[in-house]
Structure formats: C-alpha cells, structure tokens
Amino acid sequence: MSENGYASDTLNDFAAEPAEERRVVVLISGNGSNLQALIDEQSHDRLGGRIVAVIANQADAYGLQRAREAGIDAVALPHREYESREAYDGALIKVIERHEPDLVVLAGFMRILTPRFVQRFLGRLINIHPSLLPAYQGLHTHARALADGVAEHGCSVHFVTEELDGGPVALQAAVAVAPDETEDSLKEKVQAREHLIYPIAVKWCLEGRLRFGEGGARFDGTPLPPTGLRLSHADAAEELDEDAEE
Numbered sequence: 001m002s003e004n005g006y007a008s009d010t011l012n013d014f015a016a017e018p019a020e021e022r023r024v025v026v027l028i029s030g031n032g033s034n035l036q037a038l039i040d041e042q043s044h045d046r047l048g049g050r051i052v053a054v055i056a057n058q059a060d061a062y063g064l065q066r067a068r069e070a071g072i073d074a075v076a077l078p079h080r081e082y083e084s085r086e087a088y089d090g091a092l093i094k095v096i097e098r099h100e101p102d103l104v105v106l107a108g109f110m111r112i113l114t115p116r117f118v119q120r121f122l123g124r125l126i127n128i129h130p131s132l133l134p135a136y137q138g139l140h141t142h143a144r145a146l147a148d149g150v151a152e153h154g155c156s157v158h159f160v161t162e163e164l165d166g167g168p169v170a171l172q173a174a175v176a177v178a179p180d181e182t183e184d185s186l187k188e189k190v191q192a193r194e195h196l197i198y199p200i201a202v203k204w205c206l207e208g209r210l211r212f213g214e215g216g217a218r219f220d221g222t223p224l225p226p227t228g229l230r231l232s233h234a235d236a237a238e239e240l241d242e243d244a245e246e
C-alpha cells in the first residue's frame with residue numbers, strides 16, 4: 001500500500017499523464033443519468049479522462065444504450081448468471097482489468113461489492129450515494145429522510161471501502177426539503193446535484209487532487225472532514241463553467 005493509501009502508485013502516475021490517456025470504467029445497474037452526466041462532460045473534454053467501458057449487472061440497464069450511443073464499450077454482466085457474489089465479483093474484476101482503468105466509478109451500481117473486489121481497486125474506486133453521509137447509508141434514502149422530516153438532504157461522493165457506504169467522503173451537495181416534498185420530487189432535486197458534483201469528483205480524482213489518504217480523503221493534500229467538501233450549486237456550476245471557458 002503506498003503512503004497515500006492507494007493499493008499502488010497508479011493514481012500518482014497517471015495524474016501526471018495527459019487527460020486523454022487516463023482511463024475510466026463505469027459500473028451501472030439502471031437508467032444511467034449519472035453516467036450520462038459523465039459522458040456529457042467527456043464530450044466537452046472536461047472529465048479529465050476517457051470512459052473506456054460501461055459495465056452493467058442488469059442486461060436491460062438503459063445506461064448500456066447511453067454508452068453505445070456515445071461509442072463506448074457497453075458490457076452486460078448479469079449477476080444472476082453467477083452462483084455467488086464472490087464468483088460474480090471475480091468475473092467483474094476480469095472484465096474491468098481488460099480495460100486497464102485508472103479509476104472505477106460506481107454510478108447507480110446496486111450490488112454490494114466483496115472485500116476482494118474493494119481491495120483490488122481500493123483508492124481508485126468511487127461511488128455516488130443519494131444522501132448526506134454518514135446519514136442514511138444503504139437503500140431507500142429519500143423515503144427515510146422524508147419519514148424523519150429532515151430539512152436538508154443531498155448526495156455524497158465517497159471512496160468505496162468494504163464498509164457499505166462508509167468510505168471517506170470526498171464531495172457533498174445539499175438540497176432543502178420542502179414541506180410538500182415527495183419522494184419523487186426529492187429524488188429529482190438530489191439527482192440534479194449528483195449530475196453536477198460527480199463529473200467534478202471524477203475529474204479531481206483523475207487529476208490527483210482528490211485522493212484516498214491514510215486518514216481519509218484529501219483534497220490538494222489537505223485532509224478533508226468526515227463530510228468531505230461541501231459544494232454549493234454555484235461552486236459546482238462555476239467549476240464546470242470555468243472548464244467550459246478553457
């Protein structure tokens with residue numbers, strides 16, 4: 001394990017490489033709206049790397065169609081065809097390794113990953129979660145937040161560890177919960193923020209600005225608090241617009 005917590009120095013190495021040589025593999029299970037946000041940023045050369053493959057554990061995941069339309073290798077690897085979680089993850093590792101990624105991005109990937117998988121990509125494996133972690137780890141986050149009557153909800157980008165949704169948080173974005181909020185309206189609000197912060201998180205990981213450090217996540221070498229960097233809508237839009245001006 002290198003000093004910055006990576007399983008290898010890979011991220012240190014490729015962060016110095018030209019953006020177009022940095023390789024990203026995205027794992028999905030369904031619609032792929034976060035994948036689409038990444039594809040859109042890539043199309044403007046603002047992702048800091050290139051999505052070389054999209055892999056879905058559901059053959060009917062619409063995100064596979066999004067990948068094909070973007071000319072990206074789209075792989076269906078249905079988990080139901082494997083006898084165990086370990087067998088599936090072993091096959092998934094082999095498919096991912098064929099694409100030699102520098103970063104593995106979970107974008108609505110709805111499978112709990114085994115310790116073997118996590119250790120293989122530790123430090124260069126991130127996820128977008130629909131809550132302000134550490135609140136509401138797991139599933140059905142919007143319904144749970146509404147049931148609790150919270151005033152604020154949101155999304156988190158975190159490095160993936162063996163602990164489900166317990167890895168170091170890198171970025172967060174918050175939304176206000178309206179009195180008449182429904183699960184659908186809250187999901188829509190949160191996903192709009194996801195589509196802003198995830199491309200930024202991927203870019204900053206590929207550039208080596210966001211790292212999985214010994215004590216947690218680091219941004220430009222500075223340890224981040226347990227809730228990561230809080231990005232306002234304006235901050236995120238400015239970061240993307242700034243790139244747009246380049």
Ligand SMILES: Nc1nc2c(c(=O)[nH]1)N[C@@H](CN(C=O)c1ccc(C(=O)N[C@@H](CCC(=O)O)C(=O)O)cc1)CN2
Pocket residue numbers: 106109110111112113114115118127128129130138139160161162163164165166167
């Ligand atoms: N070891 C880890 N695996 C995964 C993590 C993680 O942090 N560590 N993040 C999740 C993403 N996720 C929430 O953000 C999540 C995905 C899936 C589940 C879950 O309970 N999955 C069930 C199946 C549910 C279904 O098919 O609808 C399962 O795998 O049995 C919880 C949280 C990705 N993996």
Ligand SMILES: NCC(=O)N[C@@H]1O[C@H](COP(=O)([O-])[O-])[C@@H](O)[C@H]1O
Pocket residue numbers: 028029030031032033034035063107108109110128129130138139155191194
């Ligand atoms: N626990 C994992 C989880 O719930 N992830 C959530 O699934 C959605 C996928 O949407 P998408 O397929 O349109 O990107 C996203 O909102 C993401 O936060």
